[in-house]
Amino acid sequence: MAIALDDNTTERIKANGVEPIDERMWKTGTPACDIYFICGTPAALRETKPLDAAILTTADLVLFGLERLDDPPAALIKPFNLLYFKRADTLVDDDGNQLTSLDGMSGSPIFGAIRTPSGLSYWLLGIQSAVDRDIGRILIAFPFVHLGSHLENQQTAD
Numbered sequence: 001m002a003i004a005l006d007d008n009t010t011e012r013i014k015a016n017g018v019e020p021i022d023e024r025m026w027k028t029g030t031p032a033c034d035i036y037f038i039c040g041t042p043a044a045l046r047e048t049k050p051l052d053a054a055i056l057t058t059a060d061l062v063l064f065g066l067e068r069l070d071d072p073p074a075a076l077i078k079p080f081n082l083l084y085f086k087r088a089d090t091l092v093d094d095d096g097n098q099l100t101s102l103d104g105m106s107g108s109p110i111f112g113a114i115r116t117p118s119g120l121s122y123w124l125l126g127i128q129s130a131v132d133r134d135i136g137r138i139l140i141a142f143p144f145v146h147l148g149s150h151l152e153n154q155q156t157a158d
Helices: 007-015 144-157
Strands: 035-040 046-050 055-059 062-068 083-087 109-116 119-132 138-143
Touching: 035 083, 035 119, 119 144, 138 144
Parallel strands: none
Antiparallel strands: 035 062, 035 109, 046 055, 062 083, 083 138, 109 119, 119 138
């Protein structure tokens, strides 16, 4: 679910050095980036505990690098525009724990970053929608430019 922020909230966030995701991060399409990464909460890192009058849910957020595949395996190519990425062979945290499944990561944002003289510029490239289990480490994403345009059209229609 996307949450639109009012101008005052956006300005306060910027004053603290945080840049909110806005149209500039997706309207320009999917540029070639220096760095690609996904951010999400795999099911293996979520826990739910019943309490007396509530339920406590905890989740560990992960962020790991990806490599963009411009020439994905032919078996994965669909008749519509998708993005393809490859993850590392193993995903291990600082304590040596290995993440063995990406179940639950569907819907996670995939970002790209380009190095500039003033730092990094970020783009919201896609929403992770599938993992190819036959080939292994390939993630498939729906380009956010299409979803963003649809959401923008819905907002102006309301």
